[in-house]
Amino acid sequence: MRKTLLIVAALVLSTASTNGAGQVKLDLTGTWLFTVTTSAGNGTPTVTLKQDGEKLAGHYSSTQLGEADLAGTVQANVVNFVFGVDVQGTHLDVTYSGTIENQDSMKGTVKLGGLGEGGEESSPAPSKRKART
Numbered sequence: 001m002r003k004t005l006l007i008v009a010a011l012v013l014s015t016a017s018t019n020g021a022g023q024v025k026l027d028l029t030g031t032w033l034f035t036v037t038t039s040a041g042n043g044t045p046t047v048t049l050k051q052d053g054e055k056l057a058g059h060y061s062s063t064q065l066g067e068a069d070l071a072g073t074v075q076a077n078v079v080n081f082v083f084g085v086d087v088q089g090t091h092l093d094v095t096y097s098g099t100i101e102n103q104d105s106m107k108g109t110v111k112l113g114g115l116g117e118g119g120e121e122s123s124p125a126p127s128k129r130k131a132r133t
Contacts, residue, residue: 026103027051028074031130036110047127049081056081065094072096079106104129 032047045062047070056072056079065085072081077100084093098108106127 026074026077026100028056028079028100028106032106032127033130034127038110038112040112046130060094065092068094074100077101079108098127 028049028051030049032049034043034045034047036043036045041064043062043064045060045065047058047060049056049058051074054073054075056070056074058070058081060068060070060083065087068083068085070081070083072079078098079100080095080097082093082095084091086092093113095111095113096108097111098106100106108127
């Protein structure tokens with residue numbers, strides 16, 4: 001009986017931090033340092049994220065695009081967020097799409113809408129969570 005209770009407790013604990021697909025739920029809340037490379041230019045924006053379930057909110061900051069609030073989603077290990085900025089009188093909707101690799105790393109692409117037909121898409125953009133202080 002005691003072994004059965006221990007096994008059940010272990011199973012409960014091991015499934016408590018997973019989603020329905022058996023993947024570990026990761027909370028992206030925190031400050032992230034992105035590395036972006038596009039034909040329109042390179043950058044290292046800072047992105048502050050707050051995750052609430054599948055909802056994502058936050059703030060984007062870079063020397064190239066400035067400051068903007070963002071909104072997005074997290075589903076399993078897929079993250080997407082969008083924000084709007086005005087660059088030299090042109091409004092751009094910027095869309096990040098990526099895959100969460102682990103609790104401190106994600107990788108994806110950025111699409112800079114409005115820069116010509118179809119927009120500008122980056123090469124894979126690695127992102128690392130900023131060290132907690």
